[in-house]
Amino acid sequence: MSNNMENILRKEEFDFKDIVALLQAEGEDQKLLFAKAQEVQLKYVGKKVYYRGLVEFSNVCEKNCFYCGIRKDNKKVDRYNLNDEEVLEAARYAHVNKYASLVLQSGERSDVHFINRVDKLLKKIKEITHGELGITISLGEQSDETYAQWFQSGAHRYLLRIETTNEVLYKQIHPNNDIHDFENRLRCLKAIKKIGYQAGTGVMVGLPWQTFEDLARDLLFMKEMDIDMCGMGPYIEHHETPLFGNKDILWPRQTRFSVTLNMIAVLRILMKNINIAAATALQAIDPMGREKALRVGANVIMPNITPSSHRKDYQLYENKPCIDEGADDCGDCLSLRIEMAGREVGLGEWGDSKHFLKRKK
Ligand code: SAH
Ligand code: SF4
Numbered sequence: 246m247s248n249n250m251e252n253i254l255r256k257e258e259f260d261f262k263d264i265v266a267l268l269q270a271e272g273e274d275q276k277l278l279f280a281k282a283q284e285v286q287l288k289y290v291g292k293k294v295y296y297r298g299l300v301e302f303s304n305v306c307e308k309n310c311f312y313c314g315i316r317k318d319n320k321k322v323d324r325y326n327l328n329d330e331e332v333l334e335a336a337r338y339a340h341v342n343k344y345a346s347l348v349l350q351s352g353e354r355s356d357v358h359f360i361n362r363v364d365k366l367l368k369k370i371k372e373i374t375h376g377e378l379g380i381t382i383s384l385g386e387q388s389d390e391t392y393a394q395w396f397q398s399g400a401h402r403y404l405l406r407i408e409t410t411n412e413v414l415y416k417q418i419h420p421n422n423d424i425h426d427f428e429n430r431l432r433c434l435k436a437i438k439k440i441g442y443q444a445g446t447g448v449m450v451g452l453p454w455q456t457f458e459d460l461a462r463d464l465l466f467m468k469e470m471d472i473d474m475c476g477m478g479p480y481i482e483h484h485e486t487p488l489f490g491n492k493d494i495l496w497p498r499q500t501r502f503s504v505t506l507n508m509i510a511v512l513r514i515l516m517k518n519i520n521i522a523a524a525t526a527l528q529a530i531d532p533m534g535r536e537k538a539l540r541v542g543a544n545v546i547m548p549n550i551t552p553s554s555h556r557k558d559y560q561l562y563e564n565k566p567c568i569d570e571g572a573d574d575c576g577d578c579l580s581l582r583i584e585m586a587g588r589e590v591g592l593g594e595w596g597d598s599k600h601f602l603k604r605k606k
Contacts, residue, residue: 250274254281259515264461268507275507282510282542289517290544294588295596296579297346297381297522298339298550301559302327306352308385308425310408311418312449314483314560315352321485325555329366335550336370336378343593346379348404348547353385360391367398379595381445386429389436396440403437404445404476405430409452410466411459418452418488434470443601445474445520450508451501452480453491460508468515473598474545475512478524479505481562502530506541513542518599520545529564536586544588545596548579 250270253263254277270278303326304315315322327335332349339347347370349363363384370380381402382395392403409415412427419425438444448463467475479501482492496504509521523543527534535546549567551559556568580590 250277254278254514259511261458261461261465264464264511264515265457267511268457268460268504270507271503275503278507278510279541282513283540285514285517286542286544290520290599292587292589293544293591293594293596294539294583295346295520295545295591295594296339296344297348297545297547298335298342298344299348299350299525299547300327300332300335301350301549301551301555302332303351303354304555304559305354307355308353309420310425311420311487312452312480312483312562314485314562315558316486319485322560323558325558327552327555329362329369331552332366333369333373335552336374338550340374340378344548344550345377345591345593345595346381346402348381348383349400350383350404355385355387355391360387360394364394364398367395367400371399379597381443386424386433389440392433392436392442393440396442400442402443402445402474404447404474405434405437406447406449406476407431407434407463407466409448409455409459410463411455414452414454414459417454438470438472443473443520443598444470445476445522446470446472447476447478447522447524448508449480450477450505451496453488453494455480457504460504464508464512464515467512471600471604472516472519473601473604474520474522475516476522476524477505477508477512478526479530481526481529481564483560483562498530502527502534506537509538509543510541516600518603520596520598520600522547525549525566526562528566529562532566533582536582539583539586539588546579546583 305324306315306317309316309318380400382400383404415427482489521543522545523535523538583590
């Protein structure tokens with residue numbers, strides 16, 4: 246088997262079958278894959294890891310994705326909305342601690358009040374940080390006009406996971422209606438790119454019914470879309486969701502974890518200079534999950550700087566780490582862990598996707 250793995254890894258370009266084989270790597274084969282990914286990482290993006298302070302500013306959501314703990318119909322969630330001052334305080338924290346970038350994430354809403362509020366926050370964050378803090382947003386599906394408006398107001402990166410590129414699977418994990426439409430998600434991703442954002446996408450790994458072939462197609466989709474950033478994490482079942490009923494057909498958690506690392510490693514080899522995030526969900530399975538991802542291709546990490554009082558209410562999945570910690574604990578424990586993974590924190594640098602910078606030239 247290893248012989249075969251070595252042959253694949255020596256190729257300039259992988260075909261579909263190669264990717265399927267790489268994603269299944271275990272044991273010695275997996276070590277070879279990781280070594281190659283690490284080599285590409287060090288050569289093309291270096292040792293640096295960039296922080297994006299994550300602010301989960303509201304768990305109010307209009308949608309009902311079958312996998313997500315904060316879906317609209319989960320009545321057991323205490324809904325919250327941070328006030329402006331709390332969001333700005335988190336932005337100041339990120340700025341003072343030289344995080345260089347902030348990620349604003351929330352449940353999905355598309356009412357005018359929400360759109361204008363985000364707009365106002367973006368302008369205000371730019372103002373109080375003298376334009377120094379980079380802003381990524383992850384606010385779901387919106388109209389082209391809204392994406393353009395938020396871009397104008399200071400957001401320069403957008404994260405919208407495609408979740409899975411298998412349309413049949415997409416339908417199985419979402420309600421069948423207009424606000425959960427695969428085509429619309431694609432439209433959004435294209436609009437985000439066209440408007441000029443650094444575009445990020447990603448998938449969940451280990452969804453019920455998902456196959457290695459699906460995952461290989463997901464990676465090829467990212468390459469074809471020529472994305473700038475990616476965040477992929479294991480799917481983790483949540484009791485209060487419809488998909489929980491399918492937990493018996495899931496891969497064991499360790500497999501979901503291991504295949505997620507393979508996805509990151511293969512993507513790093515396929516798209517050498519993009520930014521890849523070490524998703525927090527990795528840490529819900531393995532306490533050193535994110536550090537392991539940093540060793541095999543990931544170069545971005547998103548310390549949670551949401552005020553602690555609300556963290557417990559933003560549980561997309563169960564076993565979410567750090568929900569009791571204050572922002573400080575997270576920052577400190579992280580930098581240590583990053584050094585342990587043989588990486589350096591790129592403090593005070595935006596750490597834009599090199600892929601994006603090259604694409605713009
Ligand atoms: N509402 C926005 C942003 C918040 S959700 C959106 O949906 O785009 C952010 C991500 O959390 C989703 O893209 C999804 O991939 C992930 N997520 C949701 N539920 C999850 C679960 N049970 N396990 C792992 N990841 C999950
Ligand atoms: Fe809402 Fe996003 Fe969760 Fe879907 S994944 S229910 S859009 S927060």
